[in-house]
Amino acid sequence: MRPDRRPRKVDQREIRLRERLETIRTRSAKSNSWRSSARFLARLVNRAGFVSIRAEFTREDINFLAGARDEVIAFADLSVRLLDLHSPRDSGGISSDPEHPLLRCRACMARWPCPTWRAIDEAIEP
DSSP, rough: GGGOOOOOOOOOOHHHHHHHHHHHHHHHHHHHOOHHHHHHHHTTTTTSSSOOOOOOHHHHHHHHHHHHHHHHHHHHHHHHHHHHHHHHEEEEOOOOOOOOEEEEETOOOOOOOOOHHHHHHHHHOO
């Protein structure tokens, strides 16, 4: 086998992270969306700032809601850290347009905006 065709070494941390992300994705997909209910519930806020609700939850809904806050915070932190790592920098070469030099990603050295930054931008933009 050629050296450039060797299989990639299995990283246990990557396996653990991928399994965790897949668990979050699966649990999220099984729960019901609150988007339509949220518009209705917003109109029911009382003077104390609360909404008294009676709802039927599935087991998947309860499991999702139990960890949703912490998982959203973790994903937001992850996104900010990735944006910090994947930021533009001057590539340092001679440019035909000194006002707009060629930029490369600080982390992966791809042309700016790099694929990681674009993926985050596409996932977060409404």
